[in-house]
Amino acid sequence: MRYFDNAATTAVRPEVLEAMLPYWTQVYGNPSSHHEIGEQAAHALADARARVAAVLGFRTGDVIFTSGGTEGNNLAVKGIAVAALLGRGARHVITTPIEHESILGSVAALERVHGFEASVVPVDGTGTVDPEAVAAALREDTALISVGYANNEIGTVQDVRAIAAHAGARRVPLHVDAVQAAGWLPLTDLGADALAIAGHKLGAPKGVGAVAVRGRIPLEPLLHGGGQERGRRSGTENVAGAVGLAVALELAEAERIESARRVAVLRDAFVERVLARVPSARLTGHPTMRLPGTASFTFAGTSGEAVLLELERRGVVSSSGSACAAGSDEPSHVLTAVGIDAALAQTAVRFTFPHDLDAALDDVADAVTAAVTVLQSGA
Incomplete structure (x- = not known):
């Protein structure tokens, strides 16, 4: 059988599995525990965070490990928008009609729960959004722009740098869903304020991903509890998954x-x-x-x-x-x-x-x- 559904998921690479194995069988401590095995796990988590940040072009502290692309997109869209609502009363977001369901669903939740208004900027027959049309949709109360770097169904790549230039000029955060782009397109110097990836598109397992949010951008957490991930995503971290994601991302970028x-x-x-x-x-x-x-x-x-x-x-x-x-x-x-x-x-x-x-x-x-x-x- 020949498999051509890699946009849905990929096989775990042998190098990734080998790197992850010790964190399931030997260094399996909780990274929040203050003993030797916990501290070893915490060190591995910190190392993985730095490696992911380097490939994404963000600072180490910007990277938040998640369960995958859907959670990362939800955290970026809802977290940034709600923080802007609480901070300055912003209730407007911009996106396109071809985004992944995790983006469109998050925007719909902002409208339903928090009274946001969404501007959905149309695309042309190739699935391309005009950066000038995005700029024209900006308002004084815009909390966020969310645009996918590359579409998961038709593969169209957006000019996110041009969109980022407009967003930066108006000091509006730009979130980029890079789940499909990672491993195929350059990720650094996009001008994005938040960027999400998923491990299982890159040769890491399902159930791990990351979203990088620049430290200057206020972010309201979706999950509350123990305050892990610097209070932005509570819950015991998936150390083995984070290690696997780092290895898979580095390999994909090198190739x-x-x-x-x-x-x-x-x-x-x-x-x-x-x-x-x-x-x-x-x-x-x-x-x-x-x-x-x-x-x-x-x-x-x-x-x-x-x-x-x-x-x-x-x-x-x-x-x-x-x-x-x-x-x-x-x-x-x-x-x-x-x-x-x-x-x-x-x-x-x-x-x-x-x-x-x-x-x-x-x-x-x-x-x-x-x-x-x-x-x-x-x-």
Whole structure:
């Protein structure tokens, strides 16, 4: 079976597993405990924090370990916005309609619970938001801008540096969801005030992530209790997970430029072959400003779920979009936001490739051709 659903999750890298193992079996102390084993765990946690911060381009104390991308996005969006509400009465946030459910759900909660108003800046047919349109949405009471660096369904990459320039000029914090971008795109010097990542997109286990929030940005915690993570995220830290995240992130960053170049070449050949052989195929997302490891299509006259089943019969595993929305009968909010009608959006299939992809995908493109042909013929 060939696995092309890496945007949903990746395999744990052997180097990561090896680095984590001692913190499950030997140095398993609680990092808040004041004895030798606890202090060893605390030292490992501090080291992991510094290593993650270095790759993200933040200070060590800015990094907060979380359970993953969803928690990191929730903490950044709600925590920064509520702190701005408490500090200066700000009740306005800006985002786009193609964000991950953890962003859109957090914004909806701010509206419902705290009376915020949200400006949802539209995107064009490629899924690109105009930084000038974001700037035009800024108000005196804007508490936060939240924009994804790269979309998890169609792979479109945003010009977050341009957005950051507008945000900085108005002294409005910018949160960037970099969950899909990490390992594929540069993370430093983006101008972001908060940035979230998830370990399981990078070769670390599920259940660990990080959000970096610059120290000057007030942040209201979501979890209260023992005051861990400098009072910003209470709960006993996942030391082994933090160590694994640090190792995975460093490895991904060290390999990033070469793997992105190699995978993009193989992806482009795959896309060209699918488009040439399947007349109904339509590539979604930006044609060039997209993640190297993402190729997403609609196939008119089919259903995405049926294509996935046919592909799996042929030894290819992919997805119809975000794993967080799997099983939903609703069309993708990302695809409808870029102007694709609901019926066509239901035919979407997404292929997301591993960082170590090193061979042509002609056989996968042929499997796509066969699967779609069978379904369209009714055979």
